[in-house]
Amino acid sequence: MFLLLPFDSLIVNLLGISLTVLFTLLLVFIIVPAIFGVSFGIRKLYMKTLLKIFAWATLRMERGAKEKNHQLYKPYTNGIIAKDPTSLEEEIKEIRRSGSSKALDNTPEFELSDIFYFCRKGMETIMDDEVTKRFSAEELESWNLLSRTNYNFQYISLRLTVLWGLGVLIRYCFLLPLRIALAFTGISLLVVGTTVVGYLPNGRFKEFMSKHVHLMCYRICVRALTAIITYHDRENRPRNGGICVANHTSPIDVIILASDGYYAMVGQVHGGLMGVIQRAMVKACPHVWFERSEVKDRHLVKRLISGVKGTCINNTSVMMFKKGSFEIGATVYPVAIKYDPQFGDAFWNSSKYGMVTYLLRMMTSWAIVCSVWYLPPMTREADEDAVQFANRVKSAIARQGGLVDLLW
Amino acid sequence: MGAAHSASEEVRELEGKTGFSSDQIEQLHRRFKQLSGDQPTIRKENFNNVPDLELNPIRSKIVRAFFDNRNLRKGPSGLADEINFEDFLTIMSYFRPIDTTMDEEQVELSRKEKLRFLFHMYDSDSDGRITLEEYRNVVEELLSGNPHIEKESARSIADGAMMEAASVCMGQMEPDQVYEGITFEDFLKIWQGIDIETKMHVRFLNMEAMALCH
Numbered sequence: 001m002f003l004l005l006p007f008d009s010l011i012v013n014l015l016g017i018s019l020t021v022l023f024t025l026l027l028v029f030i031i032v033p034a035i036f037g038v039s040f041g042i043r044k045l046y047m048k049t050l051l052k053i054f055a056w057a058t059l060r061m062e063r064g065a066k067e068k069n070h071q072l073y074k075p076y077t078n079g080i081i082a083k084d085p086t087s088l089e090e091e092i093k094e095i096r097r098s099g100s101s102k103a104l105d106n107t108p109e110f111e112l113s114d115i116f117y118f119c120r121k122g123m124e125t126i127m128d129d130e131v132t133k134r135f136s137a138e139e140l141e142s143w144n145l146l147s148r149t150n151y152n153f154q155y156i157s158l159r160l161t162v163l164w165g166l167g168v169l170i171r172y173c174f175l176l177p178l179r180i181a182l183a184f185t186g187i188s189l190l191v192v193g194t195t196v197v198g199y200l201p202n203g204r205f206k207e208f209m210s211k212h213v214h215l216m217c218y219r220i221c222v223r224a225l226t227a228i229i230t231y232h233d234r235e236n237r238p239r240n241g242g243i244c245v246a247n248h249t250s251p252i253d254v255i256i257l258a259s260d261g262y263y264a265m266v267g268q269v270h271g272g273l274m275g276v277i278q279r280a281m282v283k284a285c286p287h288v289w290f291e292r293s294e295v296k297d298r299h300l301v302k303r304l305i306s307g308v309k310g311t312c313i314n315n316t317s318v319m320m321f322k323k324g325s326f327e328i329g330a331t332v333y334p335v336a337i338k339y340d341p342q343f344g345d346a347f348w349n350s351s352k353y354g355m356v357t358y359l360l361r362m363m364t365s366w367a368i369v370c371s372v373w374y375l376p377p378m379t380r381e382a383d384e385d386a387v388q389f390a391n392r393v394k395s396a397i398a399r400q401g402g403l404v405d406l407l408w
Numbered sequence: 409m410g411a412a413h414s415a416s417e418e419v420r421e422l423e424g425k426t427g428f429s430s431d432q433i434e435q436l437h438r439r440f441k442q443l444s445g446d447q448p449t450i451r452k453e454n455f456n457n458v459p460d461l462e463l464n465p466i467r468s469k470i471v472r473a474f475f476d477n478r479n480l481r482k483g484p485s486g487l488a489d490e491i492n493f494e495d496f497l498t499i500m501s502y503f504r505p506i507d508t509t510m511d512e513e514q515v516e517l518s519r520k521e522k523l524r525f526l527f528h529m530y531d532s533d534s535d536g537r538i539t540l541e542e543y544r545n546v547v548e549e550l551l552s553g554n555p556h557i558e559k560e561s562a563r564s565i566a567d568g569a570m571m572e573a574a575s576v577c578m579g580q581m582e583p584d585q586v587y588e589g590i591t592f593e594d595f596l597k598i599w600q601g602i603d604i605e606t607k608m609h610v611r612f613l614n615m616e617a618m619a620l621c622h
Contacts, residue, residue: 114550115466115526116608122470123503124610125460127439 030182034219043228043367050343050366053163060160171364179224179363186220191280193217198283210284211262218259226367228343229256236374237261238333246335247397251355252362253337256370331377334393336400340369373400422494426501436500440493449490450474465552469529474499478528485534505609520596522608527595537589540570573598 033039193213200206222229238244238261246253257263265287281287344365362368375396380389419430428436443457444450455461455471464470477483479502480495488495502525506518530538530546544566551557551565574587577594590598 115529115546116604118464118466118550119470119526119529120503120608120610122461122464122467123500125458125464126443126455126470127436127500127610 026178026181030223031185031220034223035216037215037219043223043226046226047228047343047367047369054342057160057163171366175226176363179226182220182224183363186217186224187277189220190214190217191277194280194284198280206284213284214262214281215259218255221255222259225252225255225362227252227256228367228369229260230371231260232371232373233376234260234374236333236376238263238335238374238377239331242331242333242377244333244335245393245397246337250339251358252368256337256372257335260372331379332389332393333377334375334397334400336373336375336397338371338373340371343367343369375400422497425494426497427504428497428501433497436497437493440496449492450496451490465554466529466546466549469546469549472532473525473529476528478534479525503608503610519604522604523596523599524592526608527592530590530595535589537591538595539589540566543570543590 029040029042190213193216194210197206197209197213200209244257244261244263246257254265258265262285264285265281278287344362344367378389378393378396380386384392416430419433422428422433423430426433440450443454445454452471452475455467455474461467461470472487473479474491474496475487475489477486477488479499480488480491481498482488491499502522504518506515510518527538528534530542532542532545544563547566547569548559548562551562570587570590573590573594576597577590578587
């Protein structure tokens with residue numbers, strides 16, 4: 001018992017010191033730059049280091065797979081069909097032997113059912129052929145040490161497993177608490193800050209403070225996700241009085257866009273934590289939160305973020321809104337956002353994961369890397385109706401982001 | 409602020425229409441992008457990028473089948489200029505294997521669909537009948553890769569096949585009766601005994617079987 005006491009206080013002391021150090025580091029390296037909008041470049045350095053490690057890991061995997069003669073399933077250039085590795089002639093003989101009811105000693109040169117075979121072979125090559133696969137090798141082939149992206153994680157080598165284990169440790173025990181702390185700080189600052197600003201009298205000072213509170217908090221949230229964003233064509237950034245329209249891949253889009261510009265948002269009313277945040281934000285800036293069953297006051301809002309959402313069949317107001325933002329007659333600033341899946345997949349499959357699970361996945365990935373392109377502004381031409389204009393904007397965004405303009 | 413990926417609802421729609429799983433659809437979509445060069449539609453020329461297809465004797469018929477309005481279910485005849493991803497999947501769905509969970513009726517339907525695809529390949533002028541000329545054309549193409557068979561033999565094979573078809577479908581014919589051509593019902597009769605299910609499908613790797621560890 002007596003021996004424990006000195007150790008006890010030692011542990012407590014150590015804990016106290018390390019917490020203080022951590023907190024100071026946090027403040028200096030992350031929060032202060034966020035407030036002033038500068039960056040030390042730590043995240044870029046982090047990204048470069050990670051890339052080097054991933055490249056090494058992939059080489060090890062390939063080498064290991066060759067040694068063991070495994071078939072390495074690379075997630076993005078997977079073969080999708082099982083092809084017979086025999087030659088054309090052999091296969092024809094095989095078919096004849098099995099299907100032919102004619103005399104077996106007389107091997108016919110041709111059978112009418114050959115057409116099935118050639119048809120099938122043709123389809124197979126169209127679906128999946130070796131040559132084209134090889135030429136598209138610049139697609140994602142390296143493993144990013146997240147087992148959730150490698151569907152065929154097998155034991156390749158001790159070093160690789162150790163590295164992966166280390167990665168898990170770092171991500172879950174170091175990065176995750178750090179990010180949660182940052183997110184907490186960011187959100188509470190946002191709520192407190194906007195409430196305080198709300199009490200100021202309306203005027204230029206209020207606008208100024210509101211803008212900076214919003215920006216600061218979004219920047220902290222961006223760091224909370226370790227989002228490394230590259231902005232292109234910043235001269236096309238949305239200006240006052242315009243509407244910003246972006247392709248909407250995940251809820252993180254809002255944070256990414258809002259950390260680079262002061263937007264009034266339009267969105268659906270949520271309950272819970274999101275609701276608290278929304279109500280606080282609206283005190284400082286004229287955001288518009290609507291129930292799904294009503295669409296109103298869109299003229300009040302000076303600048304909007306609207307997601308160009310896909311069809312939501314049983315929700316007519318969202319679709320109406322989508323058309324509505326193109327009817328107002330304001331200038332539309334299209335923005336294309338594209339995520340690099342190598343560091344963390346930002347795609348939210350809402351049928352598979354809930355919001356909390358999704359956020360946890362985000363916070364335990366290495367980083368969210370994305371590119372934002374600000375496209376030149378577009379206005380509706382005289383002979384276009386709202387739907388045609390919307391389609392034009394849509395294809396401009398799709399083309400920039402390299403996304404195939406899927407069915408919509 | 410709703411957040412589902414806009415494409416996942418479309419994927420579900422496609423799943424329902426074509427019967428592919430969502431993983432297969434995503435893989436095929438990547439393939440589509442490769443073939444089209446990241447464009448939203450594919451034209452005939454894009455199939456030239458598949459070198460292995462050159463070895464196939466009936467490649468022109470196969471490529472044509474992709475643009476055939478009857479296969480795309482867009483009309484009774486004619487060719488489309490370009491196809492989008494949904495059309496691509498529609499054509500691919502003709503080659504889905506027969507599901508073991510299907511009942512008799514569905515199996516029969518699926519078999520009929522596959523045979524109809526083949527029928528359209530033979531019947532190039534879309535008049536609903538395979539005439540002697542059309543049949544000869546198919547046999548010649550099939551044998552074009554084989555150096556041992558001459559054109560004459562190809563013609564006689566085709567003529568023999570047509571006569572057999574006529575006897576199956578019309579029974580004994582009067583001397584001045586003319587056999588117009590093979591209709592789809594006759595076509596079904598000819599292939600009745602042969603199980604085409606195993607011959608006309610492409611085996612997809614089961615993506616979901618692979619473990620997904622977190």
